[in-house]
Amino acid sequence: MWKEFRTFIARGNVLDLAVGVIIGAAFGTITKSLTDDLIMPVVGWLFGGFDFSSYFVRLGEIPAEYKGSLTDYAALKAAGVPLFGFGQFVTVVINFLILAFMIFLLVRFANRVLRHEDPAPADAPEPADIALLREIRDELKSRNGAA
Template identity: 40%
Template sequence: MWHEFKKFAVRGNVIDLAVGVIIGGAFGKIVSSLVNDIIMPLVGLLLGGINFSNLSWKVGEAEVKYGAFIQTVVDFFIIAFSIFLFVKLLNNLYERVKKQEEAKETAQTLTKEEQLLTEIRDLLKQQKETP
């Protein structure tokens, strides 16, 4: 069992996941600081000097801190948008590399006439895609 665990734990995907979790935790702290220390004070200033961290209301003995909730929601949207941009960038890079590899494979097997026709086809596709 120990041998299987070591094999599992040292596998590349597990190590990549661990690194991702650690970097994600640090990134979350950076975003929280960005929201709490920069964005929300500016938003509060624009809304007439409101300090979101102190916004709350009393319900009997309980205190509902909806200002902290608003800050957490802003944190979430910033993190989600950042991850979206990062994944989009990686997907674009992956597609670009994939197209280059396909072009190399195609160029190696086609005659010069076929290569020229393929380039013309690709240019026409590009022109069609861009308005």
């Protein structure tokens, strides 16, 4: 069984997947910082201090021993207060859209860089439709040249 497991792990697809997951997690951290530290503050500033994470609805009672702010989503959540955090959800959705767009741009760039069209071998037969078009072109050239 150990040998089978070692063979399974040594396959290229598993290693590629592991690298992808690790890079994806790091990329997710970068995107979270981009969203939380750069984009959301600008959005908040543009909308007059609008902070998505501070929009929530309390669904339960606040514990008697809680002494923090009643508008601090993270503190209330840590205290165990049931919250409907739609503002935090909006932040996560924006974070996802930014991440998806960045991955789209990365894949698009990689496809352009890595795209290489293999030229057809010189001894490969020409497709019939290309040969027919070539004959038509040559015939039109000869008619126009003779006129």
